[in-house]
Amino acid sequence: MPSLQSVISCLSDYDPSALPVEQANRIIAEVIEPVSGIEQVAIRAALDRVLAEDVVSPIDVPAHDNSAMDGYAFASAALQAADGGAVTLRVIGTALAGDAHGLTPATGEAVRIMTGAVMPAGCDTVIPQEFTQAVPEAEDTVRFAADAVRAGDNRRLRGEDLALGKPALKRGRVLQPADLGLLASLGIAEVKVRRRLRVAFFSTGDELRSIGEPLDAGCVYDSNRYTLHGMLRRLHVELIDMGVVRDDPAALEAALRSACENADAVITSGGVSVGEADYTKQIMAELGDVTFWKIAMRPGRPMAFGRIASNGHQALLFGLPGNPVAVMVTFYHFVRAALHRMMGADIAPPPLMRVRSAQAIRKKPGRTEYQRGVLARGADGQWEVRVTGQQGSGVLRSMSEADCFIVLGHEQGGVAAGDPVEVMLFEGLL
Numbered sequence: 001m002p003s004l005q006s007v008i009s010c011l012s013d014y015d016p017s018a019l020p021v022e023q024a025n026r027i028i029a030e031v032i033e034p035v036s037g038i039e040q041v042a043i044r045a046a047l048d049r050v051l052a053e054d055v056v057s058p059i060d061v062p063a064h065d066n067s068a069m070d071g072y073a074f075a076s077a078a079l080q081a082a083d084g085g086a087v088t089l090r091v092i093g094t095a096l097a098g099d100a101h102g103l104t105p106a107t108g109e110a111v112r113i114m115t116g117a118v119m120p121a122g123c124d125t126v127i128p129q130e131f132t133q134a135v136p137e138a139e140d141t142v143r144f145a146a147d148a149v150r151a152g153d154n155r156r157l158r159g160e161d162l163a164l165g166k167p168a169l170k171r172g173r174v175l176q177p178a179d180l181g182l183l184a185s186l187g188i189a190e191v192k193v194r195r196r197l198r199v200a201f202f203s204t205g206d207e208l209r210s211i212g213e214p215l216d217a218g219c220v221y222d223s224n225r226y227t228l229h230g231m232l233r234r235l236h237v238e239l240i241d242m243g244v245v246r247d248d249p250a251a252l253e254a255a256l257r258s259a260c261e262n263a264d265a266v267i268t269s270g271g272v273s274v275g276e277a278d279y280t281k282q283i284m285a286e287l288g289d290v291t292f293w294k295i296a297m298r299p300g301r302p303m304a305f306g307r308i309a310s311n312g313h314q315a316l317l318f319g320l321p322g323n324p325v326a327v328m329v330t331f332y333h334f335v336r337a338a339l340h341r342m343m344g345a346d347i348a349p350p351p352l353m354r355v356r357s358a359q360a361i362r363k364k365p366g367r368t369e370y371q372r373g374v375l376a377r378g379a380d381g382q383w384e385v386r387v388t389g390q391q392g393s394g395v396l397r398s399m400s401e402a403d404c405f406i407v408l409g410h411e412q413g414g415v416a417a418g419d420p421v422e423v424m425l426f427e428g429l430l
């Protein structure tokens with residue numbers, strides 16, 4: 001793994017006191033490597049797990065050409081022979097799904113066929129039942145207009161879903177419901193997945209009280225540990241909740257060491273802002289390779305990032321800000337992708353959608369802003385977004401009420417009402 005210092009020293013325009021979001025993410029990505037460790041699990045237990053190796057299809061799905069409709073299978077040469085008129089075929093038997101019928105119609109013949117039944121030898125086309133007429137004077141005969149169907153219609157080809165020998169699912173895939181079904185369609189009972197990531201987290205601050213404790217004057221309940229719990233649960237990692245740690249160097253060092261010895265990644269909140277950072281900085285630096293950033297973003301400016309070590313164990317460290325909204329914003333815009341990378345998950349960045357801003361938004365170029373927004377249709381039926389009231393980094397209600405981030409890019413200035421802005425939906429992110 002490259003050291004943080006070596007990655008940073010390669011950057012010509014590195015400024016830790018005004019680091020653009022994109023550059024911070026590039027540094028984080030370069031320092032991280034996936035953890036090793038693979039488990040074999042039954043496919044039901046593999047939901048949301050990360051595939052550790054490609055799954056190569058051991059069979060063709062479907063295994064045979066088969067019918068996509070209930071109707072009559074025939075050779076399309078009959079269409080040309082009819083020359084735009086009616087096609088009349090003698091029905092020699094019925095093909096049911098799951099039936100190795102072995103029927104082989106000759107010229108002028110057809111097979112009555114059900115959806116999913118194997119296409120009879122020599123047949124390439126199915127005329128759906130509803131386009132056919134019985135022929136009164138001739139039993140076991142079917143008639144239809146030649147232009148009601150084209151050669152090859154209503155036939156599913158062998159291997160068209162999954163072809164034998166081709167990768168059906170790629171390493172790094174986070175398995176979704178469709179993937180479980182796809183694995184089942186291949187007859188695969190178990191897959192190799194990466195072991196779950198272990199993530200330890202704690203809050204720092206003498207003013208923090210845990211639920212159930214009296215709220216002394218000047219104190220607040222610790223909410224960050226709960227939002228972190230929720231956000232981490234969505235990533236399907238193993239959680240190690242280490243509670244509240246006092247603003248005390250010895251307590252902080254003990255907590256960091258314990259977290260490092262038991263987890264792959266450690267997330268702290270609070271204690272990295274100016275005025276508080278001094279001893280935090282010193283302890284984190286003593287334990288490893290950590291830098292302190294002021295990121296050119298709002299909310300979420302201060303952040304510590306690096307790798308710490310204790311008694312032969314290593315862990316990645318994210319020292320997030322203390323303000324409740326800043327914790328969530330920095331988690332979604334830095335930590336989430338970093339943890340995906342550590343788990344070996346191949347996940348594209350969440351898409352940004354362009355919608356109209358329903359109101360003017362003040363913004364200065366030179367930092368990225370993540371305002372909290374709510375989407376709704378405007379009077380003309382087009383989607384538009386509006387900010388969720390007060391945007392202070394301590395106003396957690398702004399996150400709770402929102403359904404998207406309004407992402408105002410680094411270079412962007414103010415937004416006028418009616419201007420397009422980019423939004424990132426919470427759905428899929430949370």
Ligand code: AMP
Nearest residue numbers: 203222223224270271272273321322323
């Ligand atoms: P800090 O970064 O430690 O200076 O904290 C910044 C602000 O966030 C202060 O107002 C803290 O009281 C608040 N804060 C820090 N940690 C938490 C927490 N776990 N839950 C709620 N608020 C917090």
Ligand code: MG
Nearest residue numbers: 204205270271
């Ligand atoms: Mg604090």
